Amino acid sequence: xxxxxxxxxxxxxxxxxxxxxxxxxxxxxxxxxxxxxxxxxxxxxxxxxxxxxxxxxxxxxxxxxxxxxxxxxxxxxxxxxxxxxxxxxxxxxxxxxxxxxxxxxxxxxxxxxxxxxxxxxxxxxxxxxxxxxxxxxxxxxxxxxxxxxxxxxxxxxxxxxxxxxxxxxxxxxxxxxxxxxxxxxxxxxxxxxxxxxxxxxxxxxxxxxxxxxxxxxxxxxxxxxxxxxxxxxxxxxxxxxxxxxxxxxxxxxxxxxxxxxxxxxxxxxxxxxxxxxxxxxxxxxxxxxxxxxxxxxxxxxxxxxxxxxxxxxxxxxxxxxxxxxxxxxxxxxxxxxxxxxxxxxxxxxxxxxxxxxxxxxxxxxxxxxxxxxxxxxxxxxxxxxxxxxxxxxxx
Amino acid sequence: xxxxxxxxxxxxxxxxxxxxxxxxxxxxxxxxxxxxxxxxxxxxxxxxxxxxxxxxxxxxxxxxxxxxxxxxxxxxxxxxxxxxxxxxxxxxxxxxxxxxxxxxxxxxxxxxxxxxxxxxxxxxxxxxxxxxxxxxxxxxxxxxxxxxxxxxxxxxxxxxxxxxxxxxxxxxxxxxxxxxxxxxxxxxxxxxxxxxxxxxxxxxxxxxxxxxxxxxxxxxxxxxxxxxxxxxxxxxxxxxxxxxxxxxxxxxxxxxxxxxxxxxxxxxxxxxxxxxxxxxxxxxxxxxxxxxxxxxxxxxxxxxxxxxxxxxxxxxxxxxxxxxxxxxxxxxxxxxxxxxxxxxxxxxxxxxxxxxxxxxx
Numbered sequence: 230x231x232x233x234x235x236x237x238x239x240x241x242x243x244x245x246x247x248x249x250x251x252x253x254x255x256x257x258x259x260x261x262x263x264x265x266x267x268x269x270x271x272x273x274x275x276x277x278x279x280x281x282x283x284x285x286x287x288x289x290x291x292x293x294x295x296x297x298x299x300x301x302x303x304x305x306x307x308x309x310x311x312x313x314x315x316x317x318x319x320x321x322x323x324x325x326x327x328x329x330x331x332x333x334x335x336x337x338x339x340x341x342x343x344x345x346x347x348x349x350x351x352x353x354x355x356x357x358x359x360x361x362x363x364x365x366x367x368x369x370x371x372x373x374x375x376x377x378x379x380x381x382x383x384x385x386x387x388x389x390x391x392x393x394x395x396x397x398x399x400x401x402x403x404x405x406x407x408x409x410x411x412x413x414x415x416x417x418x419x420x421x422x423x424x425x426x427x428x429x430x431x432x433x434x435x436x437x438x439x440x441x442x443x444x445x446x447x448x449x450x451x452x453x454x455x456x457x458x459x460x461x462x463x464x465x466x467x468x469x470x471x472x473x474x475x476x477x478x479x480x481x482x483x484x485x486x487x488x489x490x491x492x493x494x495x496x497x498x499x500x501x502x503x504x505x506x507x508x509x510x511x512x513x514x515x516x517x518x519x520x521x522x523x524x525x526x527x528x529x530x531x532x533x534x535x536x537x538x539x540x541x542x543x544x545x546x547x548x549x550x551x552x553x554x555x556x557x558x559x560x561x562x563x564x565x566x567x568x569x570x571x572x573x574x575x576x577x578x579x580x581x582x583x584x585x586x587x588x589x590x591x592x593x594x595x596x597x598x599x600x601x602x603x604x605x606x607x608x609x610x611x612x613x614x615x616x617x618x619x620x621x622x623x624x
Numbered sequence: 625x626x627x628x629x630x631x632x633x634x635x636x637x638x639x640x641x642x643x644x645x646x647x648x649x650x651x652x653x654x655x656x657x658x659x660x661x662x663x664x665x666x667x668x669x670x671x672x673x674x675x676x677x678x679x680x681x682x683x684x685x686x687x688x689x690x691x692x693x694x695x696x697x698x699x700x701x702x703x704x705x706x707x708x709x710x711x712x713x714x715x716x717x718x719x720x721x722x723x724x725x726x727x728x729x730x731x732x733x734x735x736x737x738x739x740x741x742x743x744x745x746x747x748x749x750x751x752x753x754x755x756x757x758x759x760x761x762x763x764x765x766x767x768x769x770x771x772x773x774x775x776x777x778x779x780x781x782x783x784x785x786x787x788x789x790x791x792x793x794x795x796x797x798x799x800x801x802x803x804x805x806x807x808x809x810x811x812x813x814x815x816x817x818x819x820x821x822x823x824x825x826x827x828x829x830x831x832x833x834x835x836x837x838x839x840x841x842x843x844x845x846x847x848x849x850x851x852x853x854x855x856x857x858x859x860x861x862x863x864x865x866x867x868x869x870x871x872x873x874x875x876x877x878x879x880x881x882x883x884x885x886x887x888x889x890x891x892x893x894x895x896x897x898x899x900x901x902x903x904x905x906x907x908x909x910x911x912x913x914x915x916x917x918x919x920x921x922x923x924x925x926x927x928x929x930x931x932x933x934x935x936x937x938x939x940x941x942x943x944x945x946x947x948x949x950x951x952x953x954x955x956x957x958x959x960x961x962x963x964x965x966x967x968x969x970x971x972x973x974x975x976x977x978x979x980x981x982x983x984x985x
Binding site: 255273277278351372373377565566569576580584594597602 | 649656660661806810813820822823825826831832838841920923938950951957961965
């Protein structure tokens with residue numbers, strides 16, 4: 230036998246071939262690059278600001294703003310501070326986003342279900358809606374509703390009159406406003422009581438069903454309680470609510486709730502546009518539930534309404550929730566297009582007028598982006614919690 | 625079992641039966657069909673009249689629009705502005721060449737049997753941007769220079785979208801790889817970058833690019849407005865692209881990574897030859913969706929004062945020379961965008977069907 234052995238050599242690889250050493254090296258370079266870049270950025274910015282005579286810091290927030298805003302949910306006029314303009318803009322953004330999310334969700338679910346309708350005409354119309362609306366830029370749709378539709382409505386004197394209560398003209402949409410009279414607290418209390426009662430009934434019904442198998446008509450009874458109790462309280466208290474109906478005074482309407490055209494156009498466009506995306510999400514969610522589930526439910530003798538409510542929709546929601554969350558986020562971000570038609574949202578009021586007047590670009594942009602960052606993170610946090618609750622639990 | 629094997633035999637086409645099954649199968653469907661059908665029929669007449677029969681197509685000035693329909697004459701008269709913006713008339717042949725090249729690259733992609741489709745696609749990725757860089761701004765090879773503030777219209781829309789798409793794809797892939805990396809610091813940096821850009825609206829990014837970018841740069845160094853907008857759009861878009869690509873990377877089974885490592889491939893070869901080709905193929909629909917979204921979002925540059933196709937139309941309909949042509953203008957822009965977006969989405973569905981290797985059935 231050949232007893233020759235290989236010469237023993239320490240099999241040490243070169244340090245740059247060791248993945249750990251390499252990883253460390255690359256990361257050190259990355260950190261150095263980021264720090265160098267950040268330092269250069271700050272240095273440049275400070276130098277540029279100094280040479281242009283821009284002061285730093287958030288002191289400008291206490292100065293008087295001196296400009297008016299066409300719509301605010303909190304008291305505001307030109308004497309208030311720039312800090313106040315931030316809140317006015319933020320609330321306006323939240324208002325239109327909230328209104329948009331509600332309308333887009335309802336419309337999106339309706340159209341998504343219509344896409345799957347057995348009625349050929351309805352299904353094709355829903356398809357046309359989705360394919361047209363989602364392939365046209367949102368900004369164009371906002372312009373269309375604002376400049377082509379709402380601007381061309383008649384003047385206040387010739388406004389479209391709906392039952393003498395609602396009025397539509399080129400200054401906006403006017404609705405009756407409920408004014409709470411003394412004694413309305415009873416009705417509010419009744420609403421709270423009704424909600425608590427419904428929760429208790431639902432728990433009790435579930436317990437009873439688990440114990441005896443008997444189904445309690447929770448939805449019908451719940452609705453009856455939810456509507457009946459407040460109505461009874463309202464009548465018992467002597468109708469403590471007055472409606473202020475908008476009236477034509479001089480050249481424009483007064484009283485009631487006014488939806489300014491900027492808000493109306495933005496709301497309509499955001500809702501219609503986002504609904505086309507939500508419709509597709511809903512459709513794919515429902516289609517993802519295998520047909521066997523429906524058939525099995527029917528074989529058990531469930532009626533079609535119950536099949537949908539107890540079997541199909543809960544499973545479809547798992548597929549629907551995550552993309553729906555992104556659509557809500559998109560809607561909130563897209564509401565910033567308000568600035569193009571002059572609806573006073575955060576971007577228009579704060580990043581537009583305030584920034585122009587104060588020149589505090591860094592602070593203003595940072596605050597605005599911070600708000601959107603916070604909203605985005607909050608929405609995804611809540612939706613993730615909800616998503617975890619409905620997600621498929623597997624062993 | 626395949627779908628075809630379990631499908632029922634094909635029935636002969638019977639119109640009456642089809643109508644009864646698809647329109648009047650239950651009482652509520654009958655009611656719906658009648659109500660919706662009535663609405664469709666009554667609105668189709670006035671709509672057709674507005675678009676076609678009562679519309680004005682030829683003439684010289686706004687006074688020629690006398691019909692009760694649309695005034696397409698307006699689009700006809702201003703078409704040059706809507707397509708080229710302020711680009712000098714005598715130099716528009718340069719843009720026309722680019723349009724022709726674009727059509728040459730993309731129309732064959734829809735035709736299954738067209739020869740050399742791949743090479744044309746590759747030309748679209750590499751040759752087209754180079755040709756555009758030479759032709760549109762000019763200044764090289766004796767071509768007269770055209771400053772970016774003269775660019776506009778549909779041409780600017782396409783430039784913004786094309787550059788945004790082309791630049792954001794590689795950056796997005798790098799960010800996605802970084803987010804999946806095992807190095808904690810690189811991963812952290814990528815996560816922060818992606819999440820921050822994705823959480824803010826594009827308008828704020830554009831504002832930042834137009835207002836703050838000059839502050840960030842060293843003194844004496846400045847970009848023009850268009851380039852600043854492009855930088856903003858690219859950074860914003862690459863964050864979205866990164867998330868799409870990450871989805872694809874996550875869908876590749878571990879075995880593929882391990883097999884590549886077992887073959888002795890290094891990181892870049894492993895990713896470039898084994899993982900990324902599979903991952904990108906998986907997420908083509910998602911990539912095209914972000915392209916479509918970007919294409920629509922290029923309209924936002926009008927807010928920082930660039931005249932894309934929507935911007936040119938918007939500025940024309942507020943011109944007192946033409947009155948009450950807003951709807952015509954918007955329909956024209958909507959049609960432009962619709963053609964491109966719908967085409968892209970159809971193309972991605974087509975590609976998806978073709979590349980589907982059928983692992984799911």
